[in-house]
Amino acid sequence: MSIKAFLNKQRVHWMSASGPESDVVITSRVRLARNLTGIPFPHLMDESAALTVMRSVERALAGGQGTIVEGLQLVPMSHLNPVERRMLVERHLISPEFAESGTELRGVAVDEQGALAIMVNEEDHLRIQCILSGLQLRQAYAWAEQADNALEQTLDYAFDEKRGYLTACPTNVGTGMRASVMLHLPATALTNQASPMFQSISQLGLTVRGMYGEGSEAAGRLYQISNQVTLGLSEEEIIANLGTVVAQIVEQERLLRSRLMQEARLQLEDKVLRAFGVLTHARMVSSAEALSLLSDVRLGIDLGIVPPAEAPTLNELMVAIGPAHLQQAAGRELGALERDLKRAEVIRSRLTGTR
Amino acid sequence: MSIKAFLNKQRVHWMSASGPESDVVITSRVRLARNLTGIPFPHLMDESAALTVMRSVERALAGGQGTIVEGLQLVPMSHLNPVERRMLVERHLISPEFAESGTELRGVAVDEQGALAIMVNEEDHLRIQCILSGLQLRQAYAWAEQADNALEQTLDYAFDEKRGYLTACPTNVGTGMRASVMLHLPATALTNQASPMFQSISQLGLTVRGMYGEGSEAAGRLYQISNQVTLGLSEEEIIANLGTVVAQIVEQERLLRSRLMQEARLQLEDKVLRAFGVLTHARMVSSAEALSLLSDVRLGIDLGIVPPAEAPTLNELMVAIGPAHLQQAAGRELGALERDLKRAEVIRSRLTGTR
Numbered sequence: 168m169s170i171k172a173f174l175n176k177q178r179v180h181w182m183s184a185s186g187p188e189s190d191v192v193i194t195s196r197v198r199l200a201r202n203l204t205g206i207p208f209p210h211l212m213d214e215s216a217a218l219t220v221m222r223s224v225e226r227a228l229a230g231g232q233g234t235i236v237e238g239l240q241l242v243p244m245s246h247l248n249p250v251e252r253r254m255l256v257e258r259h260l261i262s263p264e265f266a267e268s269g270t271e272l273r274g275v276a277v278d279e280q281g282a283l284a285i286m287v288n289e290e291d292h293l294r295i296q297c298i299l300s301g302l303q304l305r306q307a308y309a310w311a312e313q314a315d316n317a318l319e320q321t322l323d324y325a326f327d328e329k330r331g332y333l334t335a336c337p338t339n340v341g342t343g344m345r346a347s348v349m350l351h352l353p354a355t356a357l358t359n360q361a362s363p364m365f366q367s368i369s370q371l372g373l374t375v376r377g378m379y380g381e382g383s384e385a386a387g388r389l390y391q392i393s394n395q396v397t398l399g400l401s402e403e404e405i406i407a408n409l410g411t412v413v414a415q416i417v418e419q420e421r422l423l424r425s426r427l428m429q430e431a432r433l434q435l436e437d438k439v440l441r442a443f444g445v446l447t448h449a450r451m452v453s454s455a456e457a458l459s460l461l462s463d464v465r466l467g468i469d470l471g472i473v474p475p476a477e478a479p480t481l482n483e484l485m486v487a488i489g490p491a492h493l494q495q496a497a498g499r500e501l502g503a504l505e506r507d508l509k510r511a512e513v514i515r516s517r518l519t520g521t522r
Numbered sequence: 523m524s525i526k527a528f529l530n531k532q533r534v535h536w537m538s539a540s541g542p543e544s545d546v547v548i549t550s551r552v553r554l555a556r557n558l559t560g561i562p563f564p565h566l567m568d569e570s571a572a573l574t575v576m577r578s579v580e581r582a583l584a585g586g587q588g589t590i591v592e593g594l595q596l597v598p599m600s601h602l603n604p605v606e607r608r609m610l611v612e613r614h615l616i617s618p619e620f621a622e623s624g625t626e627l628r629g630v631a632v633d634e635q636g637a638l639a640i641m642v643n644e645e646d647h648l649r650i651q652c653i654l655s656g657l658q659l660r661q662a663y664a665w666a667e668q669a670d671n672a673l674e675q676t677l678d679y680a681f682d683e684k685r686g687y688l689t690a691c692p693t694n695v696g697t698g699m700r701a702s703v704m705l706h707l708p709a710t711a712l713t714n715q716a717s718p719m720f721q722s723i724s725q726l727g728l729t730v731r732g733m734y735g736e737g738s739e740a741a742g743r744l745y746q747i748s749n750q751v752t753l754g755l756s757e758e759e760i761i762a763n764l765g766t767v768v769a770q771i772v773e774q775e776r777l778l779r780s781r782l783m784q785e786a787r788l789q790l791e792d793k794v795l796r797a798f799g800v801l802t803h804a805r806m807v808s809s810a811e812a813l814s815l816l817s818d819v820r821l822g823i824d825l826g827i828v829p830p831a832e833a834p835t836l837n838e839l840m841v842a843i844g845p846a847h848l849q850q851a852a853g854r855e856l857g858a859l860e861r862d863l864k865r866a867e868v869i870r871s872r873l874t875g876t877r
Binding site for chain 2: 444445447450451
């Protein structure tokens with residue numbers, strides 16, 4: 168499948184909402200940072216070195232028959248227009264910085280279901296990522312590792328017996344791995360438990376941040392938790408660690424949800440139904456407001472207050488209201504006001520089922 | 523028709539929204555203050571004097587065959603429970619102070635369509651009121667005057683050749699008349715023109731106040747304008763005066779509405795549609811919020827942004843969400859939270875047409 172065809176698909180793997188604990192855990196993501204031996208890190212290398220890396224990865228992918236990377240095509244960023252590059256960001260497949268320039272010196276390969284994505288010449292020569300629905304860090308790691316092994320059959324990674332994988336930024340040295348989960352924590356946020364919880368988490372070598380913007384209550388009440396340390400721990404330990412903490416957060420969020428339902432059911436129903444009413448009627452909606460109201464509706468669906476939408480609808484919608492997806496849907500560039508109008512239209516039609 | 527049957531009717535005359543300029547003018551109201559000669563004013567009289575007034579008015583009504591007061595029954599306030607008394611207030615037929623006690627020393631007579639209402643032993647022995655839909659002060663005065671004349675055939679009014687009708691409060695001496703209009707001025711309020719406009723109005727011997735609560739923006743953006751002076755002007759002059767000023771306010775409001783539609787159409791549509799979305803979905807709504815959102819919806823109907831409800835719906839709804847009407851609908855007393863719930867339910871069912 169071409170990358171253009173891929174971008175026309177409305178759904179990538181994680182949006183299916185089919186994974187475990189997907190009432191709270193939206194995604195599990197594992198990425199591995201790898202560099203080729205004998206070539207300067209991206210921020211130090213010249214064009215010819217960059218092209219060498221591109222060709223090496225191309226060859227490695229081509230040699231991956233029978234492995235998880237079979238069929239993956241490395242697409243130079245110059246083949247994608249700015250909207251298409253931003254669409255990949257909005258699907259959480261590449262980083263915002265990586266999407267900024269449309270150079271032929273950088274490339275991306277994505278599998279058909281959008282679970283596996285490989286960035287070439289981002290901060291490191293390779294960033295191998297697997298992102299899945301729900302809480303399945305082990306599975307995400309397993310797939311990323313399979314891709315890593317497949318590529319390693321051809322590529323010669325920079326690796327130090329003592330320090331592990333060598334990376335452009337020292338914080339990644341060691342496993343080169345970052346594991347993260349995106350969590351929807353409306354009850355935790357509504358009961359002002361987010362700050363204290365996150366403070367205790369940060370003492371466990373984990374980092375928490377709002378998915379969209381900083382502040383005590385992140386837009387959409389979506390939070391990303393990831394490991395901070397990559398040196399001195401094995402991949403399995405990092406994942407087990409993170410998995411344990413996330414399981415506790417999930418339990419607490421569920422507890423707080425049911426407590427809210429017991430103690431403030433009417434207020435909660437009111438909040439959810441109003442959000443639904445606004446989203447199905449508003450003529451223009453900003454991104455921050457949309458995320459916040461969608462968070463209310465998602466909570467309402469999880470608690471049975473509003474009838475369940477088709478499971479993946481809200482994940483799809485979260486992506487569909489991004490500026491790039493809106494512009495692709497409109498077939499042209501949109502100004503800020505036009506995006507707010509289009510966003511309202513997209514939400515309205517999806518939530519009321521009149522596509 | 524008994525007063526109980528009357529209270530079960532959902533609509534009184536002014537709610538029909540059938541009068542002239544009823545896109546801006548909700549009601550026109552004229553009331554005449556009258557007192558019987560030789561009996562102390564209500565705040566000075568004893569029980570027996572009060573009962574004398576009650577009997578005199580009863581007799582006068584009974585003698586009114588062939589006049590506008592034919593068939594009107596004087597109902598002692600002791601025959602009405604507190605909710606029923608408050609319902610008459612919410613329909614703008616009696617004053618809040620008058621509704622406070624359920625004494626046999628006070629009474630009210632209302633005609634079948636709820637246009638004419640006579641309070642006995644309020645601040646004055648008689649308060650004769652006519653309230654009609656839209657801008658029709660002359661008609662309201664004509665009906666009030668007809669009732670006044672009919673009663674005067676039996677009653678002996680306290681009248682002074684030089685000062686005119688004598689009243690308990692000196693501000694009513696003269697014609698004893700107060701004429702007032704209730705206006706819906708959303709565009710005037712939204713464009714911050716209310717304060718300057720009202721300042722200039724007060725220099726013309728007129729009084730402006732928010733219908734519900736004070737403040738720069740009245741709840742529901744409903745304003746009442748009435749004459750301040752009753753002495754030295756004829757009834758016709760007072761009414762002509764007020765009518766001219768109101769006609770100017772109506773013109774300005776319409777101008778501001780069309781300017782809003784030209785200059786901020788999308789924002790206006792968004793505001794109106796969101797209000798509609800919230801009102802058709804909320805689980806609980808306070809009185810102030812309901813009035814404010816209904817104001818948005820009313821504006822939206824007037825401007826063709828939302829499909830027109832059956833014309834009187836919004837006037838009926840404005841009354842139906844009052845605490846007393848909610849309690850009558852529920853068939854029992856309701857606490858504050860219960861009222862907010864019932865209010866949301868009533869609005870939802872009326873606006874979505876599922877009664």
